[in-house]
Amino acid sequence: MSQPPKPVLPSAQTLELNALQQRLLEFQIQHGELDALIDQASAINDIDELSLRRMKKKRLALRDQIALLQLQSTPKEPA
Template sequence: MESNLHSPERRLIELRMEHADLDALIDRAGQQNPIDELALRRLKKRRLALRDQIVQLELALDPKEPA
């Protein structure tokens, strides 16, 4: 059971959830007046890093077979 807690599939789910949370946070931050540009840039940078991690993990879990 403990192996399920640290499985790559579980990590992928966690990364996707964090990415979705950041999407919502970025949307809310963009609607504030005045907009904190620095904070918004940091959130977007973190979201991009998460997206890169998600893609790498997806590729590791489901590698494409050569044609």
């Protein structure tokens, strides 16, 4: 009788890549939600300009983090 094959465990590199992709997805969702919120706030004439600037600054910081994670998740060598 043959034994069932042992499950293949993911490597540390694969786990790290999955964690990066998860964080990237979370940041992209946050960025999209913030973008929609800024659009809604911009349509209102009575919006607090300071709050709007803070939201835009946070959106920009999220975009920078997304770009950084995208750089980290791309392979360094061509396949």
